[in-house]
Amino acid sequence: MSVVDALLQIFSRMGFPKEITHDQGTSFMSESTTEFFERFGVRVVHSSTYHPQSNPVERFHRTLGRILRVLCSEEGPDWEKHVHAALFALRTVTHESTGFIPAELVHGRNLRTPVTLLYENWLQPEEEQTPVTEYVFTLLNRLKRFQDLAVKEMEKSQQRN
Numbered sequence: 001m002s003v004v005d006a007l008l009q010i011f012s013r014m015g016f017p018k019e020i021t022h023d024q025g026t027s028f029m030s031e032s033t034t035e036f037f038e039r040f041g042v043r044v045v046h047s048s049t050y051h052p053q054s055n056p057v058e059r060f061h062r063t064l065g066r067i068l069r070v071l072c073s074e075e076g077p078d079w080e081k082h083v084h085a086a087l088f089a090l091r092t093v094t095h096e097s098t099g100f101i102p103a104e105l106v107h108g109r110n111l112r113t114p115v116t117l118l119y120e121n122w123l124q125p126e127e128e129q130t131p132v133t134e135y136v137f138t139l140l141n142r143l144k145r146f147q148d149l150a151v152k153e154m155e156k157s158q159q160r161n
Helices: 003-014 031-039 055-094 102-107 113-123 130-160
Strands: 021-022 042-044
Touching: 003 021, 003 031, 021 031, 031 042, 113 130
Parallel strands: 021 042
Antiparallel strands: none
């Protein structure tokens, strides 16, 4: 898959950005990618090469790498089953640098989380605890672990900076 194909897949889900930042990697500097950006009116901003502090995507990749290392060490061969929950936790934890939840910045609203599901279920209580409630509690515990991990990583990052 080419970079242009990958970008089209992302943009078809999220919309076309006005601006994109990249570190002048060869795949982003190709003629086809440059033409793609020009045709769709995407302004290109170059960050410093080999300087991840100036590129927020690179900082996110560093955080994600740390979380994946912990997942691999804690979950062993089943680590892949928990990647989506870890990403969900990253998208729903408030970032210290912005003060916002990433999903809120991308979608303009908070995501419907297990806490929201529990709240909705408690507003319409039933006599017996439903399997949905049990599932949500299990999921909530797992997501809380990943959110705590994400917060720890953000705090470590802030202390280093």
